[in-house]
Amino acid sequence: MLLEIKELSVSFESIYGKSHVLDHVSINIKKGEIIGVVGESGSGKSVTALAIIRLLHKNASIDSGEILYENENLLTKDEKEIQAIRGKKIGMVFQEPMTALNPTMKIGKQLANVIRKHREVSKKEAHELAIETLKDVKIKDAEKVSEKYPFQLSGGMRQRVVIALAMAAPPDLLIADEPTTALDVTVQNEILKLMKSLSEKKGTSILFITHDLAVVGNFCDRVYVMYQGKIVESGKTADVLHKPEHPYTRALIESLPEGKNPDEPLKVIDGEPFVLNSRPTGCVFIARCPLKTEQCSNVPPVRWRGTDHWAACWEVEENAGNPLARKEI
Amino acid sequence: MLEIHSLVKRFDDIEAVKNVSFQVKKGETYGLVGESGSGKSTIGNMIIGLLQPTSGDILMEGKHLWDKSSYKRMKNGEIQIVFQDPQSSLDPRMTIRSILLEPLRALPLKERREKGKKSNLGKLLRTVGMNESHLDRHPHEFSGGQRQRIAIARAIITDPVFIILDEPTSALDVSVQAQILNLLKKLQKERGLTYLFISHDMSVIQYMCDRVGVLYHGELVEENKTSKLFSSPQKDYTKKLLSSLPTLFEKEDQYA
Numbered sequence: 001m002l003l004e005i006k007e008l009s010v011s012f013e014s015i016y017g018k019s020h021v022l023d024h025v026s027i028n029i030k031k032g033e034i035i036g037v038v039g040e041s042g043s044g045k046s047v048t049a050l051a052i053i054r055l056l057h058k059n060a061s062i063d064s065g066e067i068l069y070e071n072e073n074l075l076t077k078d079e080k081e082i083q084a085i086r087g088k089k090i091g092m093v094f095q096e097p098m099t100a101l102n103p104t105m106k107i108g109k110q111l112a113n114v115i116r117k118h119r120e121v122s123k124k125e126a127h128e129l130a131i132e133t134l135k136d137v138k139i140k141d142a143e144k145v146s147e148k149y150p151f152q153l154s155g156g157m158r159q160r161v162v163i164a165l166a167m168a169a170p171p172d173l174l175i176a177d178e179p180t181t182a183l184d185v186t187v188q189n190e191i192l193k194l195m196k197s198l199s200e201k202k203g204t205s206i207l208f209i210t211h212d213l214a215v216v217g218n219f220c221d222r223v224y225v226m227y228q229g230k231i232v233e234s235g236k237t238a239d240v241l242h243k244p245e246h247p248y249t250r251a252l253i254e255s256l257p258e259g260k261n262p263d264e265p266l267k268v269i270d271g272e273p274f275v276l277n278s279r280p281t282g283c284v285f286i287a288r289c290p291l292k293t294e295q296c297s298n299v300p301p302v303r304w305r306g307t308d309h310w311a312a313c314w315e316v317e318e319n320a321g322n323p324l325a326r327k328e329i
Numbered sequence: 330m331l332e333i334h335s336l337v338k339r340f341d342d343i344e345a346v347k348n349v350s351f352q353v354k355k356g357e358t359y360g361l362v363g364e365s366g367s368g369k370s371t372i373g374n375m376i377i378g379l380l381q382p383t384s385g386d387i388l389m390e391g392k393h394l395w396d397k398s399s400y401k402r403m404k405n406g407e408i409q410i411v412f413q414d415p416q417s418s419l420d421p422r423m424t425i426r427s428i429l430l431e432p433l434r435a436l437p438l439k440e441r442r443e444k445g446k447k448s449n450l451g452k453l454l455r456t457v458g459m460n461e462s463h464l465d466r467h468p469h470e471f472s473g474g475q476r477q478r479i480a481i482a483r484a485i486i487t488d489p490v491f492i493i494l495d496e497p498t499s500a501l502d503v504s505v506q507a508q509i510l511n512l513l514k515k516l517q518k519e520r521g522l523t524y525l526f527i528s529h530d531m532s533v534i535q536y537m538c539d540r541v542g543v544l545y546h547g548e549l550v551e552e553n554k555t556s557k558l559f560s561s562p563q564k565d566y567t568k569k570l571l572s573s574l575p576t577l578f579e580k581e582d583q584y585a
Contacts, residue, residue: 040502155365184364185529189573189584196584211502214532214575218583241577255507257536258577262555265514266507266536272472 001068002205003029003052003173008065010047010056012276019276021047023229023284024065027207029173034199034206036220036237038213040252042273043226045209049175052207053090054082069173088118091166091204095178097158100165101150107134107161108146111168118169129168137164137194156187163195170202177209192219214258217241222308225249228273230284235309245303245311248285283313291315330355330523331376331491336385338371345371347547348385353491358517358524360538360555362531362570367544369527373493376525377410378402389491405435406487413496415476419468425479426450426464432487444486457482457512474505478512485516495527510537531574535559543567 010022022044029035039045050056052067054074067074069085077085086092094100102110111130115121121129127146134142137160150158159179166174176195180188196219199206208220216223216237223240225233225248233246244250254267271288280286282297289296295314303316331353338346346368353359361369374380376387378400387394392403402408409432412418419428429450433441443449451461457478468476477497484492494513498506510533516522526537534541535555542552543566551564562568576583 040504185531185575186364186569186573188575192575193584212575213503214577217575217577218580219575238579242579252504253577255504256532256577257507257510258532260536262536265511268507268511269504272474 001028002031002070004068005048006066006068008051008067009063010051011061011063013059013061017277020279021229021276025231027224029205029207032199032203032205033222034208034220036216036223037207037209037226038211038216038223039226040211042228044229045226046177049177049207049209052175053086053092087114088169089172091169091171091174093162093166093174093176093179095181097155097162098150100162101158103150106146107148107150111165114165114168133164133168136167136198156183156191159183159191160194167198167202167204170204173205173207175207178211180215213241213252213256228284230312232285233311239306239309245305245316246313247289247291247315330390332388334386336372336375336387337383338375338380339383345547349549351542351549351552353523353525355523356521357539358526358537360526360528360534360541361544362528362534362541363544364529368547369544370495373410373495373525373527377408377493406432407489408491408493409484409487409489410493410495411480411484411497414500415473415480418480419476421468424465424467428479429453429483429486432483436487453482453486473501474508477501477509481512485520491523493525493527496529498533499528499530531570543570
């Protein structure tokens with residue numbers, strides 16, 4: 001296992017009191033795997049990403065859990081040790097490429113700086129490697145682009161450069177937080193293709209964070225569905241999308257317009273997410289769930305449906321006939 | 330109902346909209362789909378009067394909307410618009426009441442009084458799934474979905490016949506998007522509204538629109554009934570757009 005997040009709980013302190021934003025989150029990633037984390041705003045998906053690379057804001061506290069990277073707990077490392085991992089072992093790509101790039105520095109120089117940080121090479125070699133890296137992300141005229149500033153590039157080109165930066169080391173794990181959300185759909189398609197081929201070529205695992213279930217569809221091997229700080233369902237992508245078990249996952253898929261009859265209203269999830277400081281004690285979806293019963297005020301159990309596929313819900317029946325790989329949670 | 334003939338908009342040396350012509354029939358939803366910079370919002374802004382066309386004609390029920398540099402409607406408030414981001418399209422310092430009343434300023438006094446009555450405002454808010462207790466609150470007290478409902482209420486208070494919906498759900502979570510799309514369909518049915526639906530999201534367009542026009546670099550490259558456009562796209566760009574669309578359904582080679 002490359003990365004194992006075990007029962008991670010995170011809360012934020014604010015003037016309104018303590019808000020629990022991650023509630024016993026467990027995620028694992030094997031070498032070379034592409035893992036999706038899907039959730040709506042406030043689900044905790046970005047907090048999970050920031051916790052891994054230890055970039056949580058000062059008012060966040062980690063209440064319990066471990067983040068094991070190659071069996072070493074990242075949470076107990078000091079800043080110096082973390083810096084040796086950030087970028088080199090674990091790369092990051094965020095939504096808005098403009099904020100990830102230095103606006104006053106030429107693309108080639110930014111890349112060369114990163115390369116020199118991770119490898120013992122001369123300035124000249126670093127520059128040559130920078131151009132190679134740009135070619136890796138399918139940038140035509142890499143030499144020319146290396147002489148440009150970020151503002152001279154389109155959004156899609158900038159995101160390619162950011163991916164080039166993140167892949168420069170190359171890392172074992174790439175955390176991509178909504179990397180294509182700000183991009184046009186045709187550009188998104190190319191960026192996803194690029195990420196997939198880089199992952200295959202360099203054996204890099206990807207933790208892909210998104211609000212868009214459809215993007216996960218043909219991109220990720222496995223997926224975790226988050227709702228308000230809790231993982232409610234997980235499994236192979238095809239199982240989760242085509243045989244969803246948790247009422248939230250089902251409702252989310254139902255509410256997408258893709259392939260729906262235009263003459264019928266879309267099914268909606270009633271109600272609104274709860275306010276963070278009034279977290280329910282049992283199931284997080286209780287207030288909006290059409291299937292809720294009395295027992296839902298207790299923390300729901302993990303019910304297995306098949307190899308790797310589970311949902312945290314009282315109403316889901318355990319599929320006893322299946323040889324279940326429970327160790328794999 | 331709406332006719333657009335050879336519409337052109339030039340910003341300095343960039344032609345953002347190039348010779349675009351299309352018509353929107355009464356009661357239908359016409360979709361304009363395209364990527365950033367395709368000119369879709371520019372067209373919407375010329376129809377609503379925020380931008381002056383460089384050349385070409387926009388006719389609403391046979392009457393020119395633009396007469397040289399002046400924008401005229403047959404009746405004020407007959408065309409309305411809902412923007413993408415309710416965070417920025419609602420003034421944070423105004424109460425919901427004053428946000429709703431603002432479009433009425435353009436109407437004659439009698440109509441303004443009638444439509445601005447508290448009972449009418451309450452009814453209006455209930456129509457969009459909110460209620461009169463919200464009238465004295467401010468936009469920041471509401472979620473994104475609720476704010477978009479307020480923006481829709483503001484658009485329908487003048488009893489418009491034509492509404493431009495410029496990416497009305499692009500800033501919203503998918504579960505909230507479904508609520509807003511349902512609301513828009515319900516209002517259209519109840520009030521016989523005609524929509525121009527601007528979006529970059531093909532699956533939303535497919536669900537919402539009767540006919541679709543595809544914009545690419547300011548040109549309308551293809552137009553058809555929605556079902557036909559999706560089943561047999563003619564132009565390469567439309568095909569590329571459709572094949573790029575991420576899908577819930579299995580498509581093994583999508584990112585290969």
